[in-house]
Amino acid sequence: MADERDEGRRKKNLPHDPSRRRFLKGVGVAGAGAALAEHLLLKSEAEPTASALADASTRPVEGALNLALDVNGQRRSVSVEPRTTLLGALRHNLDPPLTGPKLVCDMGTCGACTVLMDGKPVYSCLVLAVDAAGKRLTTVEGLGSPENLSGVQKAFVEHDGLMCGFCTPGFVTTVSAYLKKNPNPTLAEVREACKGNFCRCGTYPRVFEAALAASKKT
Amino acid sequence: MQQQTPAKKKKVKVPRVVGGVETMVEIEVDDEGGPEWGPNDKHTLLNHRLTRVDAPVKVSGAALYTHDRRLPGMLYGRVVRSPHAHARVLRVDASAARRIPGVRAVVGATDEEVVEGSNKAAGEAAKKNRTEAGGAEAAAGGKVVLFAGQPVAAVAADTPEVAEDAVRAIRVEYEVLPHVVRAEDSMKEGAPKVTPDPNEQNVEEREKRGDAAKTEAAFAQCDVIVEAEYRTPILHHSCLETHGNVVEYRGGDAATVYASTQGTFTIPSDAAQELGLKESAVTAIVEHMGGGFGSKFGIGIEGMLACQLSKQAKAPVHLMLTRKDEFLLAGNRSGSWQKFKAGATRDGRLVALRATQYRLGGLGRGSQAGQPYIYTAANFYREVFSVHTHEDASRAMRAPGHPQANFAMESLMDELAYKLGIDPLEFRKKNLKDTAYHRQLDRGAREIGWERRNRTPGGGAGALKRGMGCAVGTWGGGGNNQCKVDVTVARDGSVTVAVGSQDLGTGTRTLTRAIVAEELGLGINEVAERIGDSRLGNANSSGGSTTSASLSPSVKDAATNARLAVAAKVAPLLGGAKPEEVKFAAGQVSAGGKTLAWKQACAALPSAGITAHGEWKSNLQASGVHGACFAEVEVDTETGHVRAVKMVQVQDVGLPLNRLAVESQINGGMIQSLGMVLYEGRVMDAQLGLQLNPGFGDYKLPGSLEIPELVPLIDDEDKREAVIGVGEAAIIPSVGALANAVFNACGVRVRELPITPDKILMGLTKGGQTA
Structure with missing residues (x-):
């Protein structure tokens, strides 16, 4: 991702x-x-x-x-x-x-x-x-609303994949796109998919859990 | 009130400083009566795994942070920073900036009395320097900046892009003065003086404690002696939401400030002073905030500038720092330089410790727990100094002073243990009086498989070498009497708990709701919470892990009072039961064999419903937590790369209000330690006086690929029926554990953080020692 x-x-020369x-x-x-x-x-x-x-x-x-x-x-x-x-x-x-x-x-x-x-x-x-x-x-607003959360968003809620929540929209969006591409990823693949996102509170393990849980439901 | 009967007594554990070290002692206090939590394993919501009540809005982008506030006519503010570490501002020319269409306000912000960096005094200075009529130009002339990044002016414009243009268009002339950004340079004879304050020297003594002569003499009894110096660099909080405010002042006599802060109630007075309003006329709103970690108290220089801009433009100003601003002028964790001579006897007792501790807090004093930290040394002597440099002042950062002290002391303990040939875990136990640590060390050892550790550091075949380390930590986490909570039950059965406190991502909203819901026998979603608003009941700032222990007792008290008030109104429907006999459980209210559904019961309330107030109760909280961490790492001895494999942290916390959130806090602590030990550190260019890595591209935070398997364990052997904060405790023991694991893996003792591959490789070529 x-x-x-x-x-x-990388593609510097594209118009x-x-x-x-x-x-x-x-x-x-x-x-x-x-x-x-x-x-x-x-x-x-x-x-x-x-x-x-x-x-x-x-x-x-x-x-x-x-x-x-x-x-x-x-x-x-x-x-x-x-x-x-x-x-x-x-x-x-x-x-x-x-x-x-x-x-x-x-x-x-x-x-x-x-x-x-x-x-x-x-x-x-x-x-x-x-x-x-x-x-x-x-x-992220287009993926689901508080009243009608997407599967990935629900998994973030259930697995506590957030603390302050400021990085969360980015992670939710990244994970949502990745699961479309790879609906059944391994933990290592989820980590790889999330490597472009930072969290400072330290929610990573639970973001991974959420992604894996959401993948099982899709 | 109850003087006729002798006060009931009860035993509570409280922190006391003994020999410069905070330890827990048991004392007897009056039993005030009132609510109690009851046994930790008898709760229906608390001590369970509760998902965050604010999670749905956060995962869907609906949560409004300060950065997300949009108001009619709002302007965007930007700060002009000094490019020099030490300079006199000769002239600030904003004439070109003012000519740019869309630029609405320009203010200056420099003063030679800026001595405390960006946080407080810089703000004071900015205030003195307020330029109602003259704008930035009035700031010119003889003002001195003391660190690169210090604001010298600020602008507000219609769009962020135009504000950036205005920043570029402001011309500032400086007379560059000699600077010093390294502790060693600052301590040299004839070094440039850091602050203009004649009473403040570059090196300031903070503390001398213990008996120097006795300690020196005690080294003679020691079987082994280790002399070592440990260093940690300045670290950055790196809150993902930068510091900032949206100041809504359109003239007139009232204002609203949306703030990214850890202290809702620190904002109105600061802003009122700046805006020339009464404190009561300023409302602070902190609906959601994107991380603080100790760096966000008060309105800050950025908030003062936003107020000045708003006042000048008579329009709302959104001034959130840029990421580079955030690195340069939003505070930091002080660095440390600790020199030890320590001795132990063959039987594993720490007999003598002499420590010289330097806190490296830039313009600030820095912080560092006094050594020997939580260990007991029969003889010790320490001298503590602050060494000033031309860098922004340090601020509190998650467990101020403890991670630095933990790294040094736990490394030192390890070095002594290996020199004595004693298991590092056993050596620790011999020198820790509090048995909570023994219990936690034993549990952590079982969990990680301590017996698998490298018996010979660096031993084993192959280039990839694994090893384990352990360490312990402590924190207070008690509360204070500042929170005023109201619980309202309406006649339609809706319940609202209101208090002005703030949720930093720690789960304040969730625990506030859960306490009330449990007390009234309701589901967590049948209670609404209102927080983050200075018009609501007072609350303390979230510092020192005091939020939960300050807030929860007041919430519990208010909820109890609400329950009794509802019971009093409903009792006649339940055969005239006494209010305290009415049971509230599973959405029902019952007594004397009669049962009402919650809503039926509430129909008996007066039309305005009932509102009950709650105050802090000391018996519902406690202070003093223990933690033990074990880490396993793998070191590639060909590249020097360190990979954390697994971390286990055992942490007591009294009554865990929300197990899911407590575990997440422990995870977060371990991950921030990982950053401190392996990746993070401010890098300064000594000659230019500039930071070389003020961005996430160069200041490395732990990312998804670096996170080891994490095992956060709540120590339920702690039976205290009391709330204790855990946020800061969680970051401490993992620092020493990781550093010690690196040594156990590859035999290289890196005494300066972060442990980067170059230091490992250097150590491997020098037989285990680094420069």
Whole structure:
């Protein structure tokens, strides 16, 4: 899983590298933004003007961009900056926001911001919001609600797979995606699947138990 | 009140400091009467495995943490940090930042009287420096920063992105001053003075205790002597939710502060002072919080800055530290440097110990339990000092001072045991008076299979070598008289327990609910709890593992009073039974052969229902816990890599309110120890005065691949019918156990944490000794 989330970072030469490391977090994103603009303006709700399209290959993307994000089965419009991360868009720009995915390290080390993009777990702090347009996004809120928990969420509750709970949305999302891929994992495989997520309270053993218990029920 | 009858007496165990060491002694106290827990094995909800009542909202992303608060018109705050460890701020120019569209407020925050790092005095300094009119510019001129990362200004803007732009646009001119970030350098003659306070030297004596001459003389009787120095680096709490607040002040005479804090009631006074409001006009909300571990008391410099920004902008300000901020300016666990000379006799008695202990707390005093820690040495002498450096001040961190002391003392005990040729477990028992440790050591030894340990450290064939170690630890965990709890029973049968306390992930919500539900004979989900709000009954801060032992007695008292109040109203329906004879069990209320369902019974209540109040009862809590840990590790002698294989920890806790949560706490303690022993440590560049690893990419936390098999065992031989906190106790004994297991496995005694592969390899090439 962590490997999948890292894919973007390795494939440096892809045109739509989901890693924002290619961009300075500053305003000027000239070179990298050009290809992006072409792709995303077309997908955004805002009707790009002819001149904007003509200039797209030479001009930096800046200012507000209106996007449509497909989140938890809903089409949500959101206004972002080119540099806004998917995590930022979900947490800050969407109204009402989706604050299940947590901002913890903001640099792709901890996994608390994990969301599913076309079913695959990604660190949403490493994905630009503009790169998420047109993708099917699922956050922890989309996996189940307090009144209607998913099997994985129920297993986390039953096995005490959480303490302070700040890492929990990331673990729940990671484990949910992994069990879809491998419905009957070993403990070693669960550990491997969770290696991109940090917990400070020390819930790991119970996260593993929860994942294994949930797998038996699926 | 009951002076006619002689007060009933009862025996309780309380902690007392004897010879500088906290031990448990039994004393007689008045029996105040009132509620009692009853035998630990007779509970219907408590001492069972209760899933967390807040788990459903946490696993589904619905739980609102401070970081998740969104308010109309809310601005995002960011801090400008000093890039220098010691410097005079000559000028702060925020003019460019102010011109950026969307920047709404800029404040300065430096002062030469900043001496205590980020937590308190820096906040005080920020306050003195408040710049209502002049903004950041007014902060310029002669102010001195004392650590790299110290805030010099802060901004608030419409979006986080714009706030970051504003931080970059602020120009700060510094005159760089000489700094010192290593204890050895700070102690040198002519070293740069760390704080401007003329009364505070770089090296401050904290304590001298024991008899130096007698101790020195006693070494002559010893059959073996070990002289050794142990070191532990500064560690980071690494709360996943960073420090921060959302300050909602829109002008006027009231404000609300959403805070990520361990002390709901530490917030209003701090914020009120900053906002110029009455304390009673500020409400603190702590609905859920993402970890504290001792680092989150008071509003902090970040909260003060948020208040200033909110006041200037007349808009709510969301100021949560970034991860790098969190490493640099949100406190830390002090490092340690402990020098020992210790001697023991052939029969396994620790006869003499001389210790020089340095607490390395940066601008803070640091903490370190006095040696010989929980062991008994016939003769000892210790000198304790704080050594200051230009680094953020240390704060409390889970069992302040104990893991450092545990690592050093338990390593030393091990070294003596091996030198004497005595089983390290037996050597410990000979020097531990309290038999609770003996019992726990024996149980842990059975559980891990102590007889399988390496008889010769480093022995055995092959490159992968396994070994085992053990250690013990102690903590207080008693409560105090601060919690005011109300239980309301409505006429429709709904029950609410309310108190302003906070749940750090320790399970406060769950235990609060469970105590009331058990008392009223209800299911846990038939009671609702309201916590984390300063408008509710007062509660203490969650520090020193005091929450459970402070809160539970008050909850129990309130629940008992509620039960009696309901009984009094229902009794006429039950043949006029006395209230105390009415039984509450399994959702029914019964007496004199008559039974009512809970809701039927509540229909007899007045229209407003009943509200009962509860106060702390000392007899419902106790203090002083024991723990023993055994660890098994595998060392790859070709790479120096250490893998923890299994850890077993036996921990007493009086009445375990929720076994599932207590076990999780013990697991968490073992895992944080694992981080301390094998992975974590602040790395400083002495020349630049900067931290080299202020992020999770370089500061290694234990991850899923490193977690050994963990066996958390609650010591039910502890029959105390009293609540004791366990959060801090849980992190202590596993530190020494892991370090000792490494030695047993490969024969290398690493005396400086973390035990990284380079140190193992160095030791292997030097016949077991490290530099």
